[in-house]
Amino acid sequence: MPVEQREDTVVWRRRDKRQAVIHWFVTLGIAAVVLWCFKLIADDTTWEFVWSAPEQGADLAIRMFLPEWFVDIPQLWRDGELWVHVAEYFRQRGLYAMELWDPLVDTIHIATLGTVLGVMIASPLAFLAARNTTPSTTFVRPIALALLVTSRSVNSLIWALLLVVIIGPGMLAGIIAIALRSVGFCGKLLYEAIEEIDENTRDAVKSTGASGMQVLTFGVIPQIAPAFAGISIYRWDINIREATILGLVGAGGIGMALQSAIDTLAWGQVSVIFLAILATVVLSEWVSAKARAAVT
Amino acid sequence: MLVIEGLLKRYPDGFEALKGVDVTIEDGELVALIGPSGAGKSTLIRCVNRLVEPTEGTIELNELELTTLNRAGLRRARRRMAMIFQNYALVERLTVMENVLSGRLGSVGFFKSLFRRFPQDDVDNAFALLEKVGLEGLHDRRADALSGGQQQRVGIARALMQDPDILLVDEPTASLDPRTARQVMGLLADLCEEHGLAAIINIHDVPLARDYTDRILGLKAGELVFDGPPEELTDDVLPEIYGGEDWSKEPSEDDEEEEDIRSSGQFLAEEVL
Known part of the structure; x- marks a missing residue:
């Protein structure tokens, strides 16, 4: 009964006591199943690959977007050749984009x-x-x-x-x-x-x-x-x-x-x-x- | 002349919407069909043009038996019967003119209708009808841009475009305000008289039925319980059709504008429904 008589007030609850207990245990059960699934997945995961993922990702991004002469920028700047390289970088990519x-x-x-x-x-x-x-x-x-x-x-x-x-x-x-x-x-x-x-x-x-x-x-x-x-x-x-x-x-x-x-x-x-x-x-x-x- | 004999409609679940209805409607007769919701009013008129297939009984329009017609025969017969709907049932995304001309679909070939090449006579007739129902100049308006009363007028023009022998009218005023409802009923009655058309009009509004029709049929739970001129439909008879007891009591009316239009019968009828 969601409606309960307590002294002289009528109290309304969403669930009665029995329903509330059942609800609590069902929720607990679902949580346990979710955690168990996590464990199953974790056991099958090669964690070395996961830990090295940021490194690998950064490496790929660098290879994709940064030019090989990136580390030489201060040297190139001093030699006054930086702009030539930058222009070449964009020219190559622009040419490829045309293709x-x-x-x-x-x-x-x-x-x-x-x-x-x-x-x-x-x-x-x-x-x-x-x-x-x-x-x-x-x-x-x-x-x-x-x-x-x-x-x-x-x-x-x-x-x-x-x-x-x-x-x-x-x-x-x-x-x-x-x-x-x-x-x-x-x-x-x-x-x-x-x-x-x-x-x-x-x-x-x-x-x-x-x-x-x-x-x-x-x-x-x-x-x-x-x-x-x-x-x-x-x-x-x-x-x-x-x-x-x-x-x-x-x-x-x-x-x-x-x-x-x-x-x-x-x-x-x-x-x-x-x-x-x-x-x-x-x-x-x-x-x-x-x-x-x-x-x- | 429409002759209905022993009309029975049984749905697959065994429910009998009509339990053997016999009725004859003379040429040019304007008949109101009243009764509570679920009495079978809509089923009755939909059985006539076979939007609902009757289970038993015969329906003859001008000596042509309708219930046994094949597809092509039914198409030809449907040209002779035009229907008007409660929710207007216009093709909302098409223009007023296209909707009115769609009344000719039974007589115009597929490609002509697809490319909207309707015969000039039909177009002339459509313009004349639009003027008659008071919609001149609105032919290019999209149907859903019109008010309810205007949409029902388009529905009436579409029905008359068919040049039918009989009009089957399903709750023409139920979606309209009382004033517009009167105008639409008046228009229907005038046009029927002018064209010598017979009409069966399903209607909830008892006073409107009394004022505008020649004859009233009362349907209750699939059976005809009243058939007579409007004068005989007194407050003593209404409980037989609608059930309930007190039909003479004056309702408390707080809407002054509607007082002359809504009389006690209709008010109570709506309450019972």
Whole structure:
């Protein structure tokens, strides 16, 4: 009983005594399990690697961002040669950045074409999967849902890995990988949007004697248009980021440049690629924020 | 002429929303359908255009049996029956004109409707109807930018665009303030008279039903318990439809503006519902 009579006042507690004791022991149990899990993880950890991580990280950052002549700066300054070296540092990196234009544009192409293709496949699937537009809940809907789940459960990097084997390395593998992963994401959000439409409006269009396709184009599509645009733009934004790593498995884009830079231990180039990716992602965030504001 | 015989609707869980309703509606007759929530009013009119599939019984519109029609036949039959909804049920992101023209969807091909190439006659008719319902000049406005009363007028124009034989009207005034409700009911009654249209109007508001219709049907728990002219719907009859006892007591009314519009019957009706 949460309500208790104590002398002449009525006291209210959230839990009665028995519930409070049970609650306390359950909390204790959860804490014990968490600590036990920590111990399991700690036992399997090679702590030498963990302790040396700051050192390793700093070393990598130095190799990526600092020039080899960094320690010689006072000497170079005295010799009056510092500015020559600084200029050379930026010239090399600038030249390399120019080389990155093509893979960068490729990356954006992969993301954009992949999104368009993905949305094109996802749209009909969404109508087949939505409970209120599917032609059959017992047969067609489960198939459509299964296709969406399959697409969603495989990461685009894995799709790319498979596709590079099937259709060979290059942008096409990347585009299809992005598209296959986008189908599940866009299809799921889209069919949820379709299931949330106002059925009254649909009934109103139906009751004019409109055909099935007319009911779809007048009664359903105008209602999901903002969601459709929002979902596509959001996915494009995600795909820009995903497309930057697809090159690691040979599916085109800037990831391929990253792969070869890492393979040749060209850490200076790696740093330039990171900055280029950062700039692209920031740009895509900005574009998609603007576009989303425009459609709603 | 709409002839409904033995109309029964049983849902999969066994609930019977309509338990054998017989009613005949003559051409040009304006009929109000009243009754408490859950009495089956909406089910009844939705069975007529088969947005709800009837379980048993027959419905004939001008000698055409509706309950056994196939898809194509049903589409053709639906052109003859127009529906007006409580929440207007407009396509909110489309313009007023597109909504009004959507009344012609049953008669216009898919691609013509997709690219909005409606026949000129339809467009002329749409402009004329917009003027008639008092929305001239608003054809380019998006439907969701209109007030409730205006949206319901668009709904009425869309229904008339179909050039139907009968109007199925589901709670046309329930989302409107009392004054706008009167205007909309008046407009509906005038237009029905002008076009010689029959109409079944589901309505909670008993005084409005009394004032604007030729005949009142009372539905209670899926059965027709009253059928007669508005004069016969006295305060003695209302408890039979709505249940409860005291229908003659004057309600305490503190909203002066609404006093002339809301009379005791409606006030109590809302209380019971």
